[in-house]
Amino acid sequence: MAINMKLWCVNQDTSLKELPESSLEAESILEDWIAKDPSLLGMELLIIGRQATTKFGGRVDLLAIDRQGDITIIELKRDKTPREIVAQVLDYASWIRDLTYKDLDAITINYLKKDLSSCFIEYFDEAIPLNINVNHKMLIVASEFDDSSQRIVEYLSEEYQVNINAVFFSVFSDNKEKFIGRAWLMDPENVQEKAESRKQAPWTGFWFVNVGEGRHRNWEDNVKYGYIGAGQNSKYSDPLQKLKEGDNIFAYMAGLGYVGFGVVYKPAQMVKDFVINESGKTLLDLPLKAPNVSENCDDPELSEWAVGVNWKKTFNRNDARTFKGVFANQNIVCKLRHKPTIDFLRTQFEIND
Numbered sequence: 001m002a003i004n005m006k007l008w009c010v011n012q013d014t015s016l017k018e019l020p021e022s023s024l025e026a027e028s029i030l031e032d033w034i035a036k037d038p039s040l041l042g043m044e045l046l047i048i049g050r051q052a053t054t055k056f057g058g059r060v061d062l063l064a065i066d067r068q069g070d071i072t073i074i075e076l077k078r079d080k081t082p083r084e085i086v087a088q089v090l091d092y093a094s095w096i097r098d099l100t101y102k103d104l105d106a107i108t109i110n111y112l113k114k115d116l117s118s119c120f121i122e123y124f125d126e127a128i129p130l131n132i133n134v135n136h137k138m139l140i141v142a143s144e145f146d147d148s149s150q151r152i153v154e155y156l157s158e159e160y161q162v163n164i165n166a167v168f169f170s171v172f173s174d175n176k177e178k179f180i181g182r183a184w185l186m187d188p189e190n191v192q193e194k195a196e197s198r199k200q201a202p203w204t205g206f207w208f209v210n211v212g213e214g215r216h217r218n219w220e221d222n223v224k225y226g227y228i229g230a231g232q233n234s235k236y237s238d239p240l241q242k243l244k245e246g247d248n249i250f251a252y253m254a255g256l257g258y259v260g261f262g263v264v265y266k267p268a269q270m271v272k273d274f275v276i277n278e279s280g281k282t283l284l285d286l287p288l289k290a291p292n293v294s295e296n297c298d299d300p301e302l303s304e305w306a307v308g309v310n311w312k313k314t315f316n317r318n319d320a321r322t323f324k325g326v327f328a329n330q331n332i333v334c335k336l337r338h339k340p341t342i343d344f345l346r347t348q349f350e351i352n353d
Contacts, residue, residue: 090164225283271306
């Protein structure tokens with residue numbers, strides 16, 4: 001069954017009025033929008049190429065890189081048939097998988113007029129990973145999606161764990177303004193999880209969490225008051241939403257090692273609303289070592305957010321636990337799968353089950 005999006009307006013008397021669907025003048029407009037602001041896709045991506053030419057003579061609508069250094073192919077359906085669009089995006093993926101850093105750097109320079117490393121630092125505010133293009137994703141964008149396209153994409157993802165998905169945009173009008181809505185064919189995280197399961201060890205249930213230090217956060221505060229935090233931009237605080245009550249986490253401090261193991265007892269909240277246990281006090285009522293935790297505290301996009309953690313065992317920053325080859329990356333939160341790291345941490349933090 002083809003996906004059909006509806007949108008309603010809530011009237012002053014709380015009754016609902018369905019907004020009529022409007023037309024999008026051309027799907028090429030979608031490409032312009034995404035090229036200008038890829039957050040429309042709900043993904044943190046840096047567009048590094050547009051109409052990039054493959055060695056087979058094709059042209060990729062948009063090419064993007066994420067914080068982990070993985071590449072995403074973004075292809076608009078336009079008037080292509082299901083077989084055409086799926087075959088095309090798979091063909092592009094066969095080209096992408098062999099691209100080196102030098103190849104991607106050349107594509108970036110051609111489109112952004114700067115080298116890949118500089119663009120990555122400017123966009124993500126951190127250095128580009130040592131290994132890039134380890135994995136890649138395929139994303140089909142459309143203003144509408146037919147039954148056949150849906151069946152093919154779902155089959156590839158569910159049966160063969162191919163990292164392929166589709167997102168469609170619908171336009172609505174109330175005679176004064178136009179509105180655009182977005183819907184995914186499949187949950188992007190589920191698609192990612194299935195694709196990774198082909199190459200990675202099964203997830204053991206442990207989460208990796210980066211705990212930074214600076215004006216807005218401090219490890220001693222984390223330990224004393226039982227929380228972890230991130231913020232000053234939603235791209236840093238949003239990953240905290242992945243953590244649910246009962247989740248097991250390992251806290252990692254960049255450049256030092258692992259400093260804590262604990263269990264989540266409270267999901268992410270803005271710091272102004274985060275109450276410490278039975279005290280009735282919020283984090284902002286307490287004497288914190290980090291001097292600027294309250295900065296932007298009324299803005300959900302920029303505020304610091306906190307997740308409550310019952311720490312089972314912690315180390316100070318000077319006694320962080322690590323070894324050569326230990327798992328670490330730039331993610332704020334991610335699933336920990338690296339068996340040597342897990343085995344090491346089980347011993348260091350005295351975890352028996």
